Amino acid sequence: KAGVTQTPRYLIKTRGQQVTLSCSPISGHRSVSWYQQTPGQGLQFLFEYFSETQRNKGNFPGRFSGRQFSNSRSEMNVSTLELGDSALYLCASSLKQGRETQYFGPGTRLLVL
Amino acid sequence: DQQVKQNSPSLSVQEGRISILNCDYTNSMFDYFLWYKKYPAEGPTFLISISSIKDKNEDGRFTVFLNKSAKHLSLHIVPSQPGDSAVYFCAASEYNQGGKLIFGQGTELSVKP
Numbered sequence: 001k002a003g004v005t006q007t008p009r010y011l012i013k014t015r016g017q018q019v020t021l022s023c024s025p026i027s028g029h030r031s032v033s034w035y036q037q038t039p040g041q042g043l044q045f046l047f048e049y050f051s052e053t054q055r056n057k058g059n060f061p062g063r064f065s066g067r068q069f070s071n072s073r074s075e076m077n078v079s080t081l082e083l084g085d086s087a088l089y090l091c092a093s094s095l096k097q098g099r100e101t102q103y104f105g106p107g108t109r110l111l112v113l
Numbered sequence: 114d115q116q117v118k119q120n121s122p123s124l125s126v127q128e129g130r131i132s133i134l135n136c137d138y139t140n141s142m143f144d145y146f147l148w149y150k151k152y153p154a155e156g157p158t159f160l161i162s163i164s165s166i167k168d169k170n171e172d173g174r175f176t177v178f179l180n181k182s183a184k185h186l187s188l189h190i191v192p193s194q195p196g197d198s199a200v201y202f203c204a205a206s207e208y209n210q211g212g213k214l215i216f217g218q219g220t221e222l223s224v225k226p
Contacts, residue, residue, distance in 0.1 A: 043216035104156030
């Protein structure tokens with residue numbers, strides 16, 4: 001069974017632009033969560049989606065948004081990029097919402113110049 | 114305020130010996146704990162988990178111990194192998210927070226032949 005896939009793997013943007021990252025969960029998994037990893041803050045939870053609905057949200061500004069499609073694929077969007085948004089963005093999928101093991105993708109490395 | 118702390122940024126162990134990675138938490142509402150390991154350029158890989166109703170869980174060479182009164186958990190790897198060299202993250206979640214995981218800062222384990 002294929003693992004979690006994320007596209008693109010690397011991305012360079014400039015301040016003020018917006019970016020969309022994509023995540024395809026493991027087949028059969030219906031819950032997708034997003035995390036941001038930076039050297040200073042570590043791994044931080046962004047949001048969790050299940051059945052196309054956001055179920056949980058971390059402490060990030062409204063510039064960070066996401067959505068989930070009927071096939072469980074998910075996208076996250078960051079608008080008006082700032083230098084501090086440079087990070088590794090990780091997507092994780094699980095069978096269902098809640099207390100389930102989360103399986104992570106390889107991440108998208110975003111650099112904001 | 115860091116709710117999950119891994120106070121040792123790095124640990125070096127000889128092959129065949131025991132590796133002990135430690136994690137402390139402050140939030141008494143956490144009731145589910147996980148360990149992930151991460152290689153460079155890959156997403157975190159799930160290792161082992163433990164519910165707060167248990168104080169020990171084993172899976173092959175990996176054992177996690179939970180001391181609820183001390184708000185402390187540890188991961189024991191016996192025997193350690195060079196392939197175990199990676200960054201290890203401790204994560205925790207609250208029952209009513211769905212799939213939201215709070216991660217520690219990670220401990221880099223180096224297993225020397």
